[in-house]
Amino acid sequence: MVEHCEPSLNQAFAALADPTRRWLVARLRSRGESTVTALAGPLPMSLQAVSKHLVVLERAGLVRRRRAGREHRVALEGRALKAVAEWVNEYQRFWEDRLDALAAHMERQALEIERTDPKEHQQ
Amino acid sequence: MVEHCEPSLNQAFAALADPTRRWLVARLRSRGESTVTALAGPLPMSLQAVSKHLVVLERAGLVRRRRAGREHRVALEGRALKAVAEWVNEYQRFWEDRLDALAAHMERQALEIERTDPKEHQQ
DNA sequence: TATTCACTCAACCATTCGGTTGACTATATC
DNA sequence: GATATAGTCAACCGAATGGTTGAGTGAATA
Missing domain, CATH: 1.10.10.10 (Winged helix-like DNA-binding domain superfamily/Winged helix DNA-binding domain)
Structure with missing residues (x-):
């Protein structure tokens, strides 16, 4: 293509x-x-x-x-x-270096926000 | 399945x-x-x-x-x-260990034989 | 030679895929 | 509020997938 x-x-x-x-x-x-x-x-x-x-x-x-x-x-x-x-x-670096850890951290944080304040993040 | x-x-x-x-x-x-x-x-x-x-x-x-x-x-x-x-x-071993090298060697050898003595190996 | 065995080829069918266009939703901007 | 922007949703279409069955080919075996 x-x-x-x-x-x-x-x-x-x-x-x-x-x-x-x-x-x-x-x-x-x-x-x-x-x-x-x-x-x-x-x-x-x-x-x-x-x-x-x-x-x-x-x-x-x-x-x-x-x-x-x-x-x-x-x-x-x-x-x-x-x-x-x-x-x-x-693509190895995308699962084995700190970017991944950072992403995981951000994800956890996002979930935390969702859990504590569901109205702003429903769906 | x-x-x-x-x-x-x-x-x-x-x-x-x-x-x-x-x-x-x-x-x-x-x-x-x-x-x-x-x-x-x-x-x-x-x-x-x-x-x-x-x-x-x-x-x-x-x-x-x-x-x-x-x-x-x-x-x-x-x-x-x-x-x-x-x-x-x-599946790494299927392309990187000696089996592969051996196969490559045999292939090269076969080609060599074909080139030097075509009559005995014509398909 | 007749038959079985290993396998491919061909036709068919339902579903999925990759793309289109048109309409819709939600956010930003004037 | 009106309009533009970012993106999705839905319906459609032709081609490819993953399976089927039935027939055909070529090698082994009785």
Whole structure:
């Protein structure tokens, strides 16, 4: 849109926004490479739905697959995850330095005011 | 869905999947607290559209607003960003430890072999 | 060869998303 | 009080999402 529009980040964030897909990613992390049916097993949806989720993850670069006979082996792919982490980690200071503590303090103060003088702050 | 479905993460990732919203977040980081109209200024869309984007960011906990007279001051909120970073950083080893280096090495080696002895490795 | 197995493709459906325009509310200013 | 300013709310629209079912493809197996 206005420059900051790296399409890969769009796809990666969008892919990770779905809990089923995050579960798939987590599963691949904890148990390593897997097949589509094995991944679909515990999930309360059709195999086709899982397959579609994997396509989304693959297009986002979060996962890669290779055919092995009649089954597709799916594995985690680091690069897109790295890009996401790098983007997010740029904002580290917003939760770990004193600005955060200050904000927390101001919030507490605001709540205090609300509690003591509700008429001026209702809603 | 299967337990790993923290709704806040859903909303945060979904919010960050849109380039306009990432731009808003970046803007708030670089220039600090701002009003809705000021944020909307450079963006090629209506004020209402920007307002809706800010609602999404707010519901995701990425941003907070406070009224100041007739204008709404919007600022970055660290917590949701922190949650996202924490989730993503769990996957650090998938791009930074020796498995990655090994993969890169093998890839380089494969290319090298291809280049020096193409007949034995033609796809 | 016939059949099962692993998986994708295609069509469909309801819901959500990102944008628009128009009307409204509330604060500031003349 | 009249008017401009800052912003939301509501209705609408087209496109994308997340799921379904049914059919098709290609590899393993009997």
